Amino acid sequence: MEYEPVIGLEVHVQLKTETKMFTRAPYHYGAEPNTLTDPVVLGMPGTLPVMNKKAVEMTIKAGLLLGCKIPETSKWDRKNYFYPDMPKNYQISQFDQPICDGGEVEIEMEGASRNIMGEHRKVQLTRIHLEEDVGKLTHCENESLVDYNRAGAPLVEIVSEPDLYSADEAFAYLTALRNCLVAAGISECDMEKGQMRCDANVSIRPKGTHELGTKVEIKNLNTISGVRNGIIYEIQRQTLAMENNQPIVQETRRWNAEEAYTTSMRSKEMAHDYRYFPDPDLMPVRVSKEWLNEVARDIPELPFDKQRRFFNDYDLPYTLTSVLCPDAKLAAYFEEALTIYKKPKQIANFIANDLLRELSAAGEHGALPLESCKIKPAHIAELVQFIDKGEISNQIAKEVFPEMFRTGNPPGQIIEEKGLKQSTDTGELEAVCLEVIAENPKPVQEFKEGKEAAINALKGQVMKATRGKANPKLVDDLLRQLLS
Amino acid sequence: MSERNNIDIDYVANLARLELTADEKAKFSGQLEDILKYFDKLNTIDVSGEEPMAHPFPVFNVLGEDKPSATLSQEDALANAPKQRNQQLVVPKVVE
Incomplete structure (x- = not known):
């Protein structure tokens, strides 16, 4: 039975x-x-x-x-x-x-x-x-x-x-x-x-x-x-x-x-x-x-109600809402960042991945509480703005983030101080591209023979040479010009 | 009515953690049964229309603000304990 x-x-x-x-x-x-x-x-x-x-x-x-x-x-x-x-x-x-x-x-x-x-x-x-x-x-x-x-x-x-x-x-x-x-x-x-x-x-x-x-x-x-x-x-x-x-x-x-x-x-x-x-x-x-x-005036939104709202209002995937919504403080932090720059998915990603990783690495007994975090919600919004404006790449943003966490400085200041702004100087970038083309005859040959994916190897080399500061779109345009 | 008043004196004594002699058991059983007779008398009154109440005065909400006040010192808190160790009271081992 x-x-x-x-x-x-x-x-x-x-x-x-x-x-x-x-x-x-x-x-x-x-x-x-x-x-x-x-x-x-x-x-x-x-x-x-x-x-x-x-x-x-x-x-x-x-x-x-x-x-x-x-x-x-x-x-x-x-x-x-x-x-x-x-x-x-x-x-x-x-x-x-x-x-x-x-x-x-x-x-x-x-x-x-x-x-x-x-x-x-x-x-x-x-x-x-x-x-x-x-x-x-x-x-x-x-x-x-x-x-x-x-x-x-x-x-x-x-x-x-x-x-x-x-x-x-x-x-x-x-x-x-x-x-x-x-x-x-x-x-x-x-x-x-x-x-x-x-x-x-x-x-x-x-x-x-x-x-x-x-x-x-x-x-x-x-x-x-x-x-x-x-x-x-x-x-x-x-x-x-x-x-x-x-x-x-x-x-x-x-x-x-x-x-x-x-x-x-x-x-x-x-x-x-x-x-x-x-x-x-x-x-x-x-x-x-x-x-x-x-007493009723002081009743907060229930976590599952918040999650339904986050689906509707911000179109976030389940995995992100299931990290943000059970924790009222984290969800409030996220929504505060949105008041500065409304890119829910990117901001939620930085909070659910980068921020939580830094917090858990920084705590001695379990994760560091959010209250002790030096990064202000606005800083995360600004970081996403820098990416969207093409001033830094995603890769550079991942480098800026731990610095923001460590110092509490706004991303703009860190990008400035470390000289991480994406290079938009075409002349300088063209010189790097030419160098990469000269040093990598194999992918150059392949690309010219019509193998489209071969250009990625060259782009990777350019990004490496510029330590990620080059604007990927610009690099793509320049390489295609130089190889045509 | 009175057959309900048979007190299980051993059970009651055990609940109260009292050890009674046979004489005491007989004496107290009688006294407790007398007390229950008063309740039988009360039970004859029809209270079906009355709302039960725990207090004779209609006073509600005697509340204090959540503001900490003085504590006893650890020494004073432990002063009456026959035995103490590690700043705690020592009692015979009791596991529920």
Whole structure:
């Protein structure tokens, strides 16, 4: 029998605020352990939580971005449990009245090849709620170490419906979700820094049936490829169990990335009883029409909408849009260059190829961020202008570019200083052409015998002798004149 | 009505991380069941037309601006920990 997997993802995303969810202790990644705490974070008696306005707004923003309904009222609940990652023995979360209901994420599947767009589909969301993050535990031989820096940081949980049907779809979903949230400035979504974390609910069912099978929750999927690999493994494990008539137990399993398998953490019978109840210390949130409109003003264009616009407005090929559009900053950089000189394809090529190559070579840990790039968008537009005016060749432009990147100087200055302007001095060029003709009797002979392509060998020699500064069109004209 | 009030005292004690003696279990079971009787009384009231509410006061949106304020020093943050190492609290090994 053939089986079909059904997957739902629970994605936790840290919001890009300066302070924590219910107190104004700062939060940022990479601080010394236990330096970002205050009495509220440590759950000292008598402390009271105060909501972070920006975190609430960012959650509403995420909801509007993903087409969720924003109910008028949402409230806070305590999720009770004993575990040293939370000093007050409960986590403040939202149980039955989250800030966002429903919603959807547009995903793109992998295309038949790198330059062909894949199929698009909308994945349904259940809800998005806001809660506080918990502290970080490091497990040693006989004891565990606790760092409360992360405890209390604003965290949204984005819950999808069981609406993903392969590990590749889960991968596409996470990628698309991350692109949207980063574009809106809601989170950096860096999985390495724990800013985006994912649990997957996986079940399988006979293909063609509609009832959901017993679901297994997989935790510890710490990278996007880990999510894909963990799900692939779990689908295989469940399929094998079904084929051997073994029951699939509803349980939580941990993904072990190094050894590539999942192990049971706890079964349903051992599941927590969180005893949720409304937090008496926190008043509900009421989102007025005015507040909603205010947040809505700040909603950016979604990456896939941008891509459709780039196809229509700039007639760019898929490969260029798929580099520019997922990265809102890069796309904005491109469009700024266009305001100077509207040659989308040439400018997009310089950005997608030359600029990204220089940025990735210049960074010490991953690529250098675009903000630190010395080349202004206008400089790339000017460079393309120089090519179009025939003042430099494409080949010279490729030499000018790294110089622009290194110095931040405009291309005009570099061309001037290095004497790279294309030679249009016919007399000087004619002398070079004559020399090349004299030194290359074989292609000359061939050309005269009617072999048209032989002229390219001569042109190449002229370009070499002028170090690429000669105008190719002019060289072609001169050679033909001299050989006729 | 009252058969619903059978408290599983072992389960409740375990959730609260309490170790109870047999006497205590008997005593607290009775007390907790008495408390639940009050709820049975409340449950006799018809509230089908009422909107549930978590708070008695109609106050909403008590919000703070996202401006960082003071933190505890690392030393103070760790002061109550019975054991510490590498600037962190040490607890018995607990893996979920």
